[in-house]
């Protein structure tokens with residue numbers, strides 16, 4: 001049994017299929033609402049119970065649709081795609097072509113379907129200057145079932161870049177054999193004139209490292225690229241949980257978030273919620289789990305490069321003993337912990 005498990009484990013470490021971090025799966029973190037998006041898009045029915053790590057990797061064809069649809073980033077890219085992406089991002093060219101495997105046109109990187117493309121990777125490539133997405137005849141393609149995944153990638157990419165930048169930086173179209181990429185002068189010499197790499201302030205960087213340690217490298221690389229943009233570049237689209245005035249900083253969402261994108265903070269006598277949009281993947285687990293229904297879903301927001309936090313003031317009471325947040329308007333002046341402590345003290349010294 002253990003031998004079999006070890007063999008499976010060793011096979012899972014291979015490059016051919018995505019890696020699953022089952023602890024990040026939405027269904028592993030809450031049981032109120034079932035997600036199941038990955039199982040819904042898997043063309044081979046390989047995904048059985050991702051919350052328990054149950055995937056039949058023998059069936060997996062490495063299409064990576066699960067990596068593009070999972071709202072919690074529980075699946076990471078295959079080692080092959082990751083290596084290909086790193087090559088493209090390191091080549092110094094300002095324009096890149098990503099195609100599906102069904103197009104006969106030339107491309108810098110080919111994916112199983114364009115629906116397999118993670119929006120963060122598309123955005124990262126677009127920020128180099130220009131991203132061309134080329135595909136074959138989708139209507140006639142046996143993989144057309146994954147087109148909704150591509151629509152979602154495009155929607156998220158448009159939101160991130162904004163309409164003006166999207167129109168300038170991204171093109172999507174059908175291409176056939178012989179219609180490969182054209183190499184422009186800018187492609188050839190672009191690398192020579194690239195801006196110097198400015199680093200964000202040290203403290204900010206350290207905080208980002210700490211907070212992003214669990215988030216996939218693609219997203220981290222995207223945020224770092226944004227930091228190097230010249231000032232006045234305008235805003236970029238992210239998503240963030242929308243806190244209503246019912247929130248009193250109980251901290252459950254902070255503990256459930258797989259990306260540590262939410263932080264409860266006490267400033268003086270006031271409690272605040274800090275959200276980190278660049279870490280939020282929009283999985284929505286916080287809203288599902290909140291016992292006060294104080295999170296009104298995940299909403300699109302726009303932030304400037306370098307901005308990491310969005311701070312919301314909340315209406316919370318403060319524990320008279322330890323200062324923890326308590327529900328406002330209740331008769332209690334102590335938090336649950338301090339109340340329990342006081343009770344056990346009374347039992348010992350009545």
Ligand SMILES: [Zn+2]
Nearest residue numbers: 319322335338
């Ligand atoms: Zn207390």
